[in-house]
Amino acid sequence: MLYVKVDKNGVPCEYPIAEKELRYRLPNVFLPKELTPEVLASIGFVQVPEQPAPERVSLHATVPDIPIIGDNGEIVRTYEFVPYTEEGLEHRRNELRAKRDKLLKECDWTQSEDVQAGMTAVERQQWSDYRAALRNMTDDFEDPNIVTWPVKPAALKLPKIDTRSDAEAVKRRLAAKRIDVQGAGMTYTFPDGTTGTVQTRNAIDVINITGQAVGAMALSMQGDTTTLLPFRDAQDITHELTPLQMVQMAMAALNFVSATYLKKWELENKLDELTANEASGEELVSVVESWTP
Known part of the structure; x- marks a missing residue:
């Protein structure tokens, strides 16, 4: 409100x-x-x-x-x-290029031999077309507010797992799941009351958020608590935050990223325990599928 x-x-x-x-x-x-x-x-x-x-x-x-x-x-x-200024336009284009590169990286795991072996011919073609469409996107992004992204294929289902050695394949899927959760970004209600997404796609995003927090803390240490700092969310809405608000948002984003690692480690421990007890492949897969953002 x-x-x-x-x-x-x-x-x-x-x-x-x-x-x-x-x-x-x-x-x-x-x-x-x-x-x-x-x-x-x-x-x-x-x-x-x-x-x-x-x-x-x-x-x-x-x-x-x-x-x-x-x-x-x-x-x-x-x-x-x-x-947009020329500088702002180029900054926005860089964000779009980073998003494209991130989307490609997020689905690199679909190209591994073990995952490809478990796909149908249709699934292999869908992922091939999707990745090709991303690679073929122009770097110019003439109007950064009008970008048509290729549709990501439906989530893959792991083939049935019957051996303990295949537990490593499930762990790779778990690692990919963590990347997906982090890549989706953090939903955040800004001080202006609107709800947007803080991008946490990769290390560059995390470094950017940390840098903004450091700058905001520097202003606070100088006694400046009123200067409004701009922050643009994933929906391209620019929000103006005070130094304290910027620090609060940054801390929430960093905690969000940390939480994805904690969840991954928690589920890895469950996988290890199930594997030691000769659990079925279905039980192992269910551990990964239990992670709902």
């Missing part, structure tokens, strides 16, 4: 913020658990109704703006469509 500061006439005068940020801004004001309209009015705020994000505009970044009063008297969220 979002809240916005209003003037004496009830007109929004600031960017909307989430409840957590609202409470952080008023440390000396007691706010009850439920923020009723009366409570909000006492501190000069109103609730901002939920609204879907707008459609993207060609060659423009989408940035949340100050809400307005609609024709029916309700608060309406607004967005600013900022033209």
Whole structure:
């Protein structure tokens, strides 16, 4: 839920913020658990109704703006469509190239001999076509807001496993599963109230997030707690975060990545235990399939 500061006439005068940020801004004001309209009015705020994000505009970044009063008297969220600079356009293209490379890397495991042997001819062709389509995508990405990605084939099912030696194949599938979970990114509710995806595709993303956190902490150490730092999510929505908010988001993302490794190690231990007890192949596969993000 979002809240916005209003003037004496009830007109929004600031960017909307989430409840957590609202409470952080008023440390000396007691706010009850439920923020009723009366409570909000006492501190000069109103609730901002939920609204879907707008459609993207060609060659423009989408940035949340100050809400307005609609024709029916309700608060309406607004967005600013900022033209990409040449630098911003190239940065966005680099992100798309990285996504393409990541999608290819994520399915490299489908090309191993043991996995190929368990595929049908149709499955082998589907994965071959998918990978070829990714490799053939242009590097130019003339309009980074209009990109058609090839459709990933349906998830493969492991062939029946009857020997303990094949437990290593299941572990490789588990490793691929961890990469898929991390690659999907972290769903996060930003201070502006919108929910987006923080990209955690690879080491480059993690380094980028860490760097933003370090920069935000440096500002905080200098006493700067109000500078708004831009962060663009996987949906190409740019969010403005204070140094503290940037650090909080970065820590959540890093914890998300760490959690994928912890889950993988936990399931590996289960696989080792099952293998030692002569478990069936179906039991081993079920361990991997039990991991639902």
